[in-house]
Amino acid sequence: MLIKKPSDVKSSEITPEKVYRNRRAFMKETAALALGGSLLGGASPVLAQDGDALKARAPEALSLSAPAPWWESKFAEVTPAPDQEPYFTGETLTPYRDVTRYNNFYEFGMDKSDPSSRSGTFRTDPWSVEISGEVAKPGTYHLEDLLGPMQLEERVYRLRCVEAWSMVIPWIGFPLVDLIKRFEPTSKAKFVEFETLVDPETMPGVTSRFAIVDWPYREGLRIDEATHPLTFMAVGLYGSYLPAQNGAPMRLVVPWKYGFKSIKSIVRINFRETMPNTTWNDLQANEYGFYANVNPQVHHPRWRQDMERRLPQTLFSRQYIETRLFNGYADQVASLYSGMDLAVNY
Ligand code: MTE
Numbered sequence: 001m002l003i004k005k006p007s008d009v010k011s012s013e014i015t016p017e018k019v020y021r022n023r024r025a026f027m028k029e030t031a032a033l034a035l036g037g038s039l040l041g042g043a044s045p046v047l048a049q050d051g052d053a054l055k056a057r058a059p060e061a062l063s064l065s066a067p068a069p070w071w072e073s074k075f076a077e078v079t080p081a082p083d084q085e086p087y088f089t090g091e092t093l094t095p096y097r098d099v100t101r102y103n104n105f106y107e108f109g110m111d112k113s114d115p116s117s118r119s120g121t122f123r124t125d126p127w128s129v130e131i132s133g134e135v136a137k138p139g140t141y142h143l144e145d146l147l148g149p150m151q152l153e154e155r156v157y158r159l160r161c162v163e164a165w166s167m168v169i170p171w172i173g174f175p176l177v178d179l180i181k182r183f184e185p186t187s188k189a190k191f192v193e194f195e196t197l198v199d200p201e202t203m204p205g206v207t208s209r210f211a212i213v214d215w216p217y218r219e220g221l222r223i224d225e226a227t228h229p230l231t232f233m234a235v236g237l238y239g240s241y242l243p244a245q246n247g248a249p250m251r252l253v254v255p256w257k258y259g260f261k262s263i264k265s266i267v268r269i270n271f272r273e274t275m276p277n278t279t280w281n282d283l284q285a286n287e288y289g290f291y292a293n294v295n296p297q298v299h300h301p302r303w304r305q306d307m308e309r310r311l312p313q314t315l316f317s318r319q320y321i322e323t324r325l326f327n328g329y330a331d332q333v334a335s336l337y338s339g340m341d342l343a344v345n346y
Pocket residue numbers: 099102103104105106107159160161162196217245246247258259260261262263264265
């Protein structure tokens with residue numbers, strides 16, 4: 001793999017001015033939309049306009065219809081991301097087209113374009129999630145009841161894949177801890193395990209003879225990781241509903257870990273005393289650890305991890321940037337791993 005040295009990265013690609021202008025343009029757009037709303041006598045709250053501004057930046061997001069009518073009222077009030085790290089980054093957003101066309105979602109196939117091109121029949125209503133294990137309130141909950149009390153908010157996070165590419169994505173969702181609290185985990189709940197839907201009717205990847213995964217796709221976090229304020233459950237992006245290829249109706253986003261931890265289309269959340277098996281770790285333990293914290297000093301056998309390719313890219317322009325420890329979220333999460341050898345616990 002060709003790696004561009006930091007000195008080769010054009011300053012125009014990283015200039016703070018560009019970052020600054022990008023954020024200002026976004027805020028002006030938001031203000032203009034909010035003003036337009038009030039001049040027209042629109043009753044929609046300013047909060048919702050931030051989502052509208054994001055949709056305006058990504059016209060394709062406008063065409064997505066709500067998975068069910070109740071989603072519309074849920075999305076009417078979204079708290080905008082505060083204008084500062086770690087819940088916002090001034091880095092240029094990855095265009096909607098790349099966020100929704102360059103995906104890993106093996107249930108739909110192994111090519112980056114498979115999830116968007118082969119998920120047309122995937123449906124997310126009705127949808128329920130089983131909550132099980134070490135909690136006082138286990139049960140199977142309809143998604144509408146799960147999301148009902150949650151206040152949706154926007155978060156702009158970096159997403160770093162172990163394949164050494166990265167994006168900047170404006171998610172909509174809520175902190176996972178707010179959901180977890182409602183089920184009242186017991187003192188034995190040391191880990192949280194997640195599972196993705198397996199539907200052979202609508203997910204062509206799960207019946208493919210080339211499939212390498214033992215379905216369902218499984219992921220897990222330690223309870224302190226799962227309840228960390230940065231750990232996010234996303235139900236939308238770019239001011240609109242989550243497209244199937246990005247893990248509709250609900251997927252995890254753990255911004256300081258490699259993307260494979262951010263499991264999509266979740267149907268089960270299980271609280272347990274012991275570390276769960278996880279999909280990629282089961283497949284190839286020497287390549288994919290349970291922790292999977294972004295770490296520029298611990299390389300994957302096939303991908304160096306000290307640089308990353310920031311999408312979008314064209315044939316003629318590729319932007320490489322240096323990868324940061326914990327994907328730039330070290331101030332928030334490094335203490336979770338104090339005393340641990342990160343090269344051993346990769
Ligand atoms: N979740 C499921 N169920 N199946 C998958 O194949 N791929 C993971 C993760 N979640 C995957 C998944 C990987 S490898 C990455 S990098 C991210 O999803 C990609 O998320 P994105 O397609 O929204 O960028």
